[in-house]
Amino acid sequence: MSSVLARAIPVGEIEVLAIDAWRAQLLARAQARARPVIVYGRRDAARVVLTAVHQDGAGLVAARTSVDPATGYHELTSSLPALHCFERELHEQLGVRVAGHPWLKPVRFEGRDQAAMGSYPFYRVDGKEVHEVAVGPIHAGVIEPGSFRFMCFGEHVLHLEIHLGYQHRGVEARLLQRDPRALAPWAETIAGDTTIGHAWAYAAALEALAGHEVAPEHELARAVMLELERVAMHLAGLAGLAADVGFLPGAATYGRLRTTAINSSMRLCGSRFGRGAVRPCGSGVTLDDELRELLRANVQLLRRDGAIIDDSFEHARSVRHRLAGVGVVSADLAMQLGLVGMAARSAGVAIDTRMPAHGLYEHHPIALCTETGGDCWARAQLRISEIRASLDWLDRVLAERPTWRPARDPVPALAPSRLAIAVVEGWRGEVVHCLETGEDGALVHYKAQDPSLRNWMGLALAVRGNDISDFPICNKSFDLSYCGNDL
C-alpha cells in the first residue's frame, strides 16, 4: 500500500451523476463531514466534465458530472465556502457559468485575462477617512510578486483583497506536452519550495496509473526527503517570522539551522532543494554508512541547537506579545474555508494526510501536531512542534540503518482510461496531483494543486480587523506560495 493517499480509478467506475445529483452529493458529503480535496473541470468536446474528489477516512472518493459551459450550474460556494477557489477556477479556466457565485474573481488571470490584471476593479470601501494601500506586485527583497490591496481606517484593516497571477507559467498545459514519464523535473518546479511534495505526488499518481508498486526503500527515501524539506522550510519560516518581529537571535539561528537542513538534502540527492530526489518508479537518493552517520549527526545538531533557540523564542515575552492574538483564524472559519495543512492544524483542525497511518507510516508513525490558537503565535508554535516531530521521526528511521542507492525501474505502460489521484502532505499542506489517461493510454489531463490555492483566502480573512502593520507577520506565518497558486 502506498504511503501517500493515492488511487487509480478506472474512468468507467467513477460515479457519473446528473448535475443536480452531483451538487446534492457534494452537499451531502459536506454534511457527512467528508472533506473536499479538489474539484476541477476538464474540457470534453463541447462539454466540461467536473470531478469532485473527497477524502473519506483514509480513502479518496470521486464523483463526476458533465455540464454545458454556457448553461453551467448553480454555485455551491454560498453553502460550502471551501469550494470558492474551485468554482472561481472553473469559471476562469473553462468558462463554465457558475450562476449566483458571490465573487468570481479570477484565481490567477490565465491567458487573455492577464492583460486585464492591471485594470481589475478591487473592492472599494467608501468613507471620508478610509484609505487604500496598494502593496506589490513588486516587493522589497527577494519575494515573489503578488499584489495586496488594503482598505484601511487609519491603521485598522477593514478588508484585504489579494490579487495573484503574476507568476502564471501555464504549468498544467505544459505538463501535457511531454512524455508523462519524464515530467519529474517539471513537477519539481511547480512550487520550488515544495519540490519533494510535488515530485512525490506526481510520482505516486504516475505509479498508480502504471500499476507499479514502488520498492519500500524508495518510499522511505522519499519520506525522509519530505521530512527534511519540512524541517528546512519550517526553519526558514521561523527565521523569517523572527526577522519580521525584529527578534535577532531567532532570525540568525533559525537561518543558520536551515542551512544544515538543506545541506543534508544536498548530500543525499545533490540538490539543496531536493531536486532529483524523487523519480517515478525509483529514487535519486544515496545513503551509505558514511552519509547516514553524517545525516544522523546533522539531525542531532538540529535537535540540540533547535531546542536552545526554541526555548529562547518561546520564552521571549516580547515575541509572544507581538505574535499572540494577531491574525486569528478560528477552527470554525478554517473548516468553512477548507484550509489545509499547517494553517488548518494551527487552528485546531487536525488535517494531516499522513494520518491515519498507512504504508510506511504504520511502521514508522509520525506524531500529529496541532495548536488551538489559530493566531500567528500558534502558527509559529506549530512549526516548532512539527520540526521536533520530524526530527524525532528521522532519528528513529535512521536508527534502523537503511542504505539506499539511486535506482530507477522502467515505468510500465500507463493503463488506459484511468484517473489517478495522489495527495502528499507537503510542509505547507496537501499537494494534490490528478492525472487522467485516455483510451490509448496517453495522458489527457493533468491537474496540479498546491495547498496555497486553498489557503490564500485564510490569510485575507486573518488580516481583517488587525492593524496594517500586522500584515507582514500574518503573511509570513501562513507562508503561502505565489507560483504554487499561479501555476
Added chain:
Amino acid sequence: MTSAIANILALLVMPIVVTGTINRVKARWAGRVGPPIFQLAFDLWRLVRKTPVYSKVTTPVFRVGPAIVLVTSVASACIVPLAGTGSLVAFSFDFVWFAYVWSFGRVALMLGALDTGSSFEGMGASREATFATLLEPVLFLVAGALCLHGGVRSFEAALVPHLDGPSAVVMWLCAIGALMIVIQVEAARMPVDDPTTHLELTMVHEVMILDHGGPELAMLQAASAIKTFVAISVAATLLDPLAGESSILAIGAHLGICLAIAIGLGMIESLVARLKLRIVPQYIVVALVSAGIALLSTLGRGGFS
C-alpha cells in the same frame, strides 16, 4: 576653546562610531563579525557621489527636506554637551530651542514624505506625528524638572547631576528612564521602530526616507546618526559624575558612557522583539509618566535663581 574643539570633533566622529557600535553589538549577538565601526562613513561617502532620482510628482519640499533635517539635528547638537565639557552654545531656556529644532526637522521630513504621494510614506508620517505629539511633553517635563532641580536655565547646566537627597535621586532616575525611551523613539530604534526591517507596512522612520537617494539620503542618514548621538549624549551627561569639568578625563568618561549606552541599545535591539505599533504610544506614555514623576520630585525646591 578646548571644549569647543572637543565638541566639534565629537560631533564629527561620534555619530559614526555610535551607529557602528550598535550595529557591531547586534552582529555579535547574531553570531556574525559585523561591519566595520566606521561603516556609516563609507556609506555616506558612497551616497554623496550618487545622483539622486526624483519622482515626477515631488516638489521642492521633497528636496529641501533632507537639508533641513540635517541642519536641525546639527543645531540641536550645539546646545548639548557632546564631549562632557559643556556645550558649544548655551542660553536661557535653550531646551525650548532644542525641542523645537527637532520638531522642525521632523516636520520637514514628514512634509517630504507626504510630498511623494505614496500611501506608505503617508502612513509613516502619520505614525511619526502620533509619536511626536506624545514625545514632546516628555522632553519639556524632563528639561523642566532638571532646570527646577538645579535652579538653572540652560540645558547644559541642568544636565549636570546634583544628587543631594532622596528626591533628587528619584528625579534623576525618572529623568534617565524617560530619556532612554526618548532615545529609542527619536533615533527610531527598537523596540519602537526597526531600522533594519524591509517591511514597508511596519516602518515608521525608514518608510519616510524610502524615496530619497544619493546625497539626500546621505544627509538623512547623517542626521539620524547625529540625533542618536545627541540623545545618547544627553543621557550620558546625566550619568556622568565628571560632567561639567573640562579635563581629558572628563572627555574620556563622557565618551565612554556614550559608548556604553550604545552597547546597551545594541543589546536591547538584539534580545527584544519589536513592540506592536499600537502599543508604542503606551510605551511613550511610560516615558511621560516617568518625566511627570521627575517633575513632581522637584516640588519644594526654590525654583530658578
